[in-house]
Amino acid sequence: MKFVVKLGGAALEDPEMLHRCAQAVAELARDGHQVALVHGGGVQLTRTLKQMGKQSEFIAGLRVTDAVTRDTALMVLAGHVNKSLVASLGAHGQSAVGLSGGDGLIFRARKKRTAPDLGFVGEIVASDPRWLEAIWKMGSVPVLSSMALGFDGEYYNINADEMAAACAMSCNADALVFLTDVPGVRGADGDVLRWLNIDQIAVLAKDEVISGGMLPKLSACREALLHGVKRVRILPAAEAGVLSDLCSARITQGTEVMVA
Numbered sequence: 001m002k003f004v005v006k007l008g009g010a011a012l013e014d015p016e017m018l019h020r021c022a023q024a025v026a027e028l029a030r031d032g033h034q035v036a037l038v039h040g041g042g043v044q045l046t047r048t049l050k051q052m053g054k055q056s057e058f059i060a061g062l063r064v065t066d067a068v069t070r071d072t073a074l075m076v077l078a079g080h081v082n083k084s085l086v087a088s089l090g091a092h093g094q095s096a097v098g099l100s101g102g103d104g105l106i107f108r109a110r111k112k113r114t115a116p117d118l119g120f121v122g123e124i125v126a127s128d129p130r131w132l133e134a135i136w137k138m139g140s141v142p143v144l145s146s147m148a149l150g151f152d153g154e155y156y157n158i159n160a161d162e163m164a165a166a167c168a169m170s171c172n173a174d175a176l177v178f179l180t181d182v183p184g185v186r187g188a189d190g191d192v193l194r195w196l197n198i199d200q201i202a203v204l205a206k207d208e209v210i211s212g213g214m215l216p217k218l219s220a221c222r223e224a225l226l227h228g229v230k231r232v233r234i235l236p237a238a239e240a241g242v243l244s245d246l247c248s249a250r251i252t253q254g255t256e257v258m259v260a
């Protein structure tokens, strides 16, 4: 099976969590699945920007990205975070190849047109999954950071959940799993929803039951499901160990997002 696993920056903060997620991804690959790992690193980027004296601003879960922020995103996401994940997979005996969307022109971006303007924030408009296929053929795991090149030669900062959905759509993934720092999507009563229909997303957003980073995440889930990805699940990173059971057993952790 083809899996796209997205690992969020908050989950990456805890070395034990990182270890668990890398182990689960390595196990999936060793079981013969084709796995692409797409990662975020929003928390790490915010910290580095703060050390540089720059405050971060988000609008509807997306970072306002000026040129300095974009260059810092390249450094942190395509650099340190990406290479740390390659190292973690390596520590579990799994070879991995770290890439950004710009490498091999796997993903092309264009500036996201929003009001207010978000600067160098992009959206994926084209993809060429042949590099992913080539890496899989070599028995390796592509590890993708959420930066992609525009046709104007500029790098754009892509929300990592959007990047993961684009990756899953591009390679016709059987499953897209978001490993995150919460136990799942919480409903109005605070309990984790075991299932979420994509038609409910707009209502949850309107009622402010979902906010911040959950907005682009659920929008990415919706896009992926509407474009042929068969299964989409939001899973707590702490439970990454159940990844290999996803398609063979009934799992209860996290939230399954579904089309009506």
Ligand SMILES: Nc1ncnc2c1ncn2[C@@H]1O[C@H](COP(=O)(O)OP(=O)(O)O)[C@@H](O)[C@H]1O
Residues within 6 Å of the ligand: 007, 008, 009, 010, 011, 040, 042, 161, 179, 180, 181, 182, 184, 185, 186, 187, 209, 210, 211, 212, 213, 214, 217
């Ligand atoms: N209804 C909700 N259920 C769960 N998390 C929510 C909800 N609404 C907002 N959130 C926020 O969404 C965050 C997860 O999104 P995000 O920060 O983008 O995670 P990641 O780093 O995994 O991409 C949670 O930490 C939580 O603060």
Ligand SMILES: CC(=O)N[C@@H](CCC(=O)OP(=O)(O)O)C(=O)O
Residues within 6 Å of the ligand: 007, 008, 009, 010, 039, 040, 041, 042, 043, 045, 061, 062, 063, 073, 121, 122, 146, 157, 158, 159, 160, 161, 213
């Ligand atoms: C445009 C935009 O907001 N990009 C994100 C990219 C990283 C990301 O999405 O990281 P997480 O998955 O850890 O949240 C950012 O700059 O924070």
